[in-house]
Amino acid sequence: MKKFFCLFSVLALLIGSCSDNDGTSSDSGFNINGTKLKRAILNSNAASGAITYDYFYNGNRLARIVSSDMSYFKYTYTDELITKIEFFKNNVLKNIDFLEYNNDNKLITRKQIRGNTGYKVVYTHNNDGTISIFGYTGDSVNQNTPTDLNKKVFFVNGLVSKIESYSIIDGSLETLFTNYTHDTANTPTSLILGYDKLTYYDQGNFQNVHNLTSITYSSxxxxxxxxxxxxxVYNADNFLSKATAVDLEDNNGPPLIFEYFYE
Known part of the structure; x- marks a missing residue:
């Protein structure tokens, strides 16, 4: 379940309520029905309570996602692609992600700068339709030192069906398999311009055109x-309105409940 929570955290990319000071839409009409995502709420039954994420736009371009914990992400586009994501905490810039694409508008590089430290993720699009992912670290200019990030993403009908994560433990190669199943309805973010290019952006499977129905981990x-x-649960427009995630291996664990509101 903790892995699923991480996936949602990447999906949400953080947001709460904020003032409209950069021309973005901030009207407060939240509805169960609709197709333009305005708010997402995560209730994990934790002591900290629910977390609210509000979505702000310039047209159909995502401008910000702001969290109720006063952190937020700011998005920059080049034409129809998201090319920069800035993360702020208490209005202080913490890190910047720079995204690069190939001529087919497929994500090939993600560089994250945190102060004087840099991290780079390289996405190699293989001839068999899979994507290999490798990580590197270094300073804010060059990132050439390999990290332990080593994954391969598999697709079925355009959806992420499996991710294999490779690591060396006690001198032997261990592979963690993460398998996914999906429904046929629309995801809350499916109409956000450029978001579909970030399917394998971070931890793996957080932005497909359809919603997750199960995640199975094995090794x-x-x-x-x-x-x-x-x-x-879906709204009248066939967009996700509520998702309840249950860890079948932890019968006593509370579910994660996600709610989505639109305009």
């Missing part, structure tokens, strides 16, 4: 590690 050294089941 080459253990049996099933974890199984998360997601029960979805």
């Amino acid at each position: 080459t050294v253990n049996d099933i590690v974890d199984v998360d089941e997601i029960v979805n």
Whole structure:
């Protein structure tokens, strides 16, 4: 379940309520029905309570996602592609992501700068339709030192169906398999311009055109590690309005509940 929470955190990319000071839309009409995502709420039954994420736009371009914890992401576009994402905490810039694409508008490089430290993720689009992902670190100018990030993403009908994560443990290669199933309805962010290019942006599967219905974790050294089941509810426009994620391997664990509101 903790892995699923991480996936949602990447999906949400953080947002709460903020003033309209840069020309973005900030009207407060939140509805269950509709197609333009305005608000997402995560309730994990934790002591900290629910977290609210509000979405602000310039037309159909995402401008900001602001969280109720006073952190937010700011988006910059080049034509129809998201090319820069800035993360702020208490109005202080913490890091910047720069995104590069090939001539087919496929993401090939993500560079994140945090002060004097830089991180780079390289996405290689293989001839068999898979994507290999490798990580590097360094300073704010050059990132050439390999990290332990080593993954391969598999697709079925354009959806992320499996991610294999490779690591060396006690001198032996271990592979973690993460398998996904999906419904046929629309995701809350499916109409945000450029968001579909970020399917494999960070932890893997957070932006497909359809919604997750299960996540299964296994590895080459253990049996099933974890199984998360997601029960979805949809609005009149066939967009996700509520998702309840349950860890089937942890019967006593509280579910994660996500609610979505539109205009």
